[in-house]
Each structure stands twice: as C-alpha cells, then as structure tokens.
Amino acid sequence: MKLFDVYPLFDIEPVKAKGSYVWDKNNVKYLDLYGGHAVISIGHSHPHYVEMLTKQLSEIGFYSNSVKIGLQEELAEKLGRISGYPDYQLFLCNSGAEANENAMKLASFHTGKKKIISFSKSFHGRTSLAVAATDDSKIVAPINETDNILFLPFNDEQSFVNAMNDEVAAVIVEGIQGFGGVNIPSASFLKTIKQLCEKFAALLILDEVQSGYGRSGKFFAHQHANIKPDLISVAKGMGNGFPVAGILIHPAIQAKHGMLGTTFGGNYLACAAAIAVLDVIENENLMLNSKSQGDYLKDALQDIDEVKEVRGLGLMIGIELEFACAAIRNELLQEHKIFTGSSSDKNTLRILPALNITKENLDQFIKAFKVVLSKQYVK
Numbered sequence: 030m031k032l033f034d035v036y037p038l039f040d041i042e043p044v045k046a047k048g049s050y051v052w053d054k055n056n057v058k059y060l061d062l063y064g065g066h067a068v069i070s071i072g073h074s075h076p077h078y079v080e081m082l083t084k085q086l087s088e089i090g091f092y093s094n095s096v097k098i099g100l101q102e103e104l105a106e107k108l109g110r111i112s113g114y115p116d117y118q119l120f121l122c123n124s125g126a127e128a129n130e131n132a133m134k135l136a137s138f139h140t141g142k143k144k145i146i147s148f149s150k151s152f153h154g155r156t157s158l159a160v161a162a163t164d165d166s167k168i169v170a171p172i173n174e175t176d177n178i179l180f181l182p183f184n185d186e187q188s189f190v191n192a193m194n195d196e197v198a199a200v201i202v203e204g205i206q207g208f209g210g211v212n213i214p215s216a217s218f219l220k221t222i223k224q225l226c227e228k229f230a231a232l233l234i235l236d237e238v239q240s241g242y243g244r245s246g247k248f249f250a251h252q253h254a255n256i257k258p259d260l261i262s263v264a265k266g267m268g269n270g271f272p273v274a275g276i277l278i279h280p281a282i283q284a285k286h287g288m289l290g291t292t293f294g295g296n297y298l299a300c301a302a303a304i305a306v307l308d309v310i311e312n313e314n315l316m317l318n319s320k321s322q323g324d325y326l327k328d329a330l331q332d333i334d335e336v337k338e339v340r341g342l343g344l345m346i347g348i349e350l351e352f353a354c355a356a357i358r359n360e361l362l363q364e365h366k367i368f369t370g371s372s373s374d375k376n377t378l379r380i381l382p383a384l385n386i387t388k389e390n391l392d393q394f395i396k397a398f399k400v401v402l403s404k405q406y407v408k
C-alpha cells in the first residue's frame with residue numbers, strides 16, 4: 030500500500046532527537062526552530078517526559094471514558110492552577126481541530142444559536158466546523174461550506190461592531206494567528222469582542238492551539254490582553270508530541286452526559302504526557318525563558334536590513350522579509366541544518382522553537398540567517 034500523498038516532504042528522515050536538536054538517519058544534526066508545527070514545547074525526549082510515559086505504559090496505557098481515570102483529574106487540577114483558570118472545567122480530546130470543533134459545538138448547545146464569527150487569515154483545523162471557520166477556501170470541501178460562519182477582517186474593530194448581533198453563538202479567534210503569518214490581535218480588539226459577546230449572549234472562543242502553553246511568554250497569549258474567554262482550545266505544545274488536546278470551559282457552562290465525547294481523549298498515556306509537560310514548564314520556568322529568549326531573538330532580528338517586520342510574543346515569532354522566504358528556508362535547512370517554518374504569507378518565516386531553547390542555539394540561527402540573507406541569489 031502507498032501513502033496518500035497529501036504532504037510536500039523534505040527529503041530528510043529524523044530518527045533521533047534531544048532537546049532542540051534532531052538527527053537524521055545519516056547522523057546529520059539539525060537545529061530545530063520549528064518543533065514540528067509548534068508541537069515540541071519542552072524539548073525533544075525530555076528525560077522527565079520519557080520517564081513518565083515509559084512508567085505509565087508499563088502500568089496501564091489505555092481505558093475508555095467509561096471508567097474513572099484519576100490522571101485526568103490530576104491534569105485538570107495542574108492545568109487550572111498553572112494557566113490561571115482554576116475554576117474552569119476541562120474536556121479532553123485528541124487534536125486542535127477536534128478541540129475547536131467541540132468548542133463551537135458546545136457554544137451552539139449552550140446558546141441555542143448557530144452563527145459563528147471568524148476572522149481573515151484564521152486557521153482552526155480541518156474537521157467540518159473547524160475548517161469552515163478557517164479562512165482558506167482551498168481546504169474547504171463542498172460539504173463543509175456553510176452560511177453559519179461569517180468572516181470579518183482581523184483586528185478591525187469597527188467591522189466587528191457593525192456585524193455583531195444576537196444571532197451569534199460564538200466568536201472564534203486565535204491568541205496569536207499562526208499559519209496566517211504570526212499576527213497578534215490587539216488588546217483593544219479582543220476587549221471589544223469580549224464586551225460585545227457579553228452584550229449579545231455569545232461565547233468567546235480563544236484558539237490557543239498554537240499560541241498557548243507558555244509559547245507567548247504567558248501561559249495563554251490572550252492573557253497579554255487581560256481578557257477571559259468562555260472557551261479556550263489547547264493542543265500542540267500540550268503533549269510535546271503525544272496527541273492530546275482539550276477545551277477549558279467557563280464554570281457557567283453546564284455539562285450534560287453525552288453532549289461531547291471521544292474514545293481516545295484523556296487516555297492514560299495522553300494524561301501522563303500532558304502532566305509531564307506542565308511539570309517541566311513549571312519546574313524549569315519555561316514561560317520566563319520563552320519571554321527572555323524571544324525578546325533576545327526579536328532584538329537581534331530588528332537590526333537586519335532584509336527584515337521588513339518582526340512580529341510575535343515570546344517564542345512565537347514571524348519574520349517578514351522584503352521578498353519570498355521559501356529559498357531562505359530551504360538554504361537554512363540544506364546548508365546550515367536549521368529547521369524553520371513557513372506560513373500562508375509567502376514572505377513570512379515562522380520561528381517556533383522549544384521553550385527551553387538557549388541563547389547559544391539562537392546565536393547559531395542568527396549567524397546562519399545573516400549568511401543566507403547576504404547571498405543575493407536566493408532573493
């Protein structure tokens with residue numbers, strides 16, 4: 030059987046990884062500034078993570094959500110405390126799309142309404158509602174098309190004020206837009222959304238799938254704007270590579286048996302991975318490291334002539350060049366053995382390293398980046 034060919038692949042096969050480095054099958058070492066789409070939060074194969082998962086697997090790996098799984102409660106308690114949402118409720122699932130799908134479904138159940146507002150350049154996943162709320166017509170199949178989603182320009186308060194009404198069940202917005210090119214919603218935009226959601230009895234869903242889990246220097250990116258959403262979706266960094274996701278749910282939203290569900294969500298291994306990640310974020314002060322290393326990198330990048338704009342918070346950084354960045358990314362990978370990310374904006378590179386990246390790792394990148402940019406032919 031052949032693989033269904035949906036991904037353009039680099040001709041590199043990583044077989045080993047540690048911290049911020051991966052090695053391919055020829056033992057070539059790469060600096061990982063992308064973490065496989067922002068997934069690696071505490072570094073590859075962190076010893077505490079490996080130990081927790083290995084121990085858990087030797088005890089019990091899986092049982093379904095028909096029995097009490099104490100690790101889910103331990104995870105909920107830890108996540109509530111570290112994220113600053115101790116009074117919220119947790120629903121566990123398996124991927125970012127599933128978290129957003131369920132968040133929108135829950136908003137509709139709770140409000141009895143069916144209209145959702147989403148924004149330009151958003152990415153919320155590939156399941157039916159999540160993809161319908163994603164601003165990319167190429168990945169929306171005819172069956173996913175719906176009149177229930179209204180797209181408005183990102184960061185445009187007046188358009189939002191004009192469009193908001195009492196038919197809206199929820200507004201969904203990323204804490205920082207990732208795939209869209211690392212765009213930060215302004216504090217005032219988020220505050221206006223929050224106010225009007227309250228006024229029109231709609232729920233505010235913050236998609237923190239990519240921007241959450243300490244990446245922005247705070248646990249959630251929206252915490253820079255001092256607002257509290259009703260629903261927060263999390264995935265990516267939550268399991269450091271183990272598939273685990275969730276929704277943090279406002280205490281006023283009541284659960285009913287059967288309302289949401291999943292076979293694999295919240296299984297023993299997923300919880301062990303997610304608890305290990307939180308332990309490391311807390312014990313190694315990774316939110317602080319994310320802020321300080323991110324500030325260091327942004328400062329260094331501002332001084333480079335070919336860089337048009339540097340956007341982002343903490344270790345979620347977009348570097349917009351004066352020209353398309355595909356050749357630069359390729360050169361960084363092939364010649365300097367450094368992984369970086371792309372975005373839907375062809376001029377913007379994404380830097381999404383592990384939260385325990387060091388200054389030395391970043392210096393290695395800055396040096397290589399300057400060398401690549403100095404070569405006229407890649408432009």
Ligand code: PLP
Nearest residue numbers: 124125126152153154207238239
């Ligand atoms: N939301 C955001 C902001 C994302 O960046 C992504 C993935 O890139 C998703 C949702 C979908 O997550 P998943 O690929 O785990 O379904």
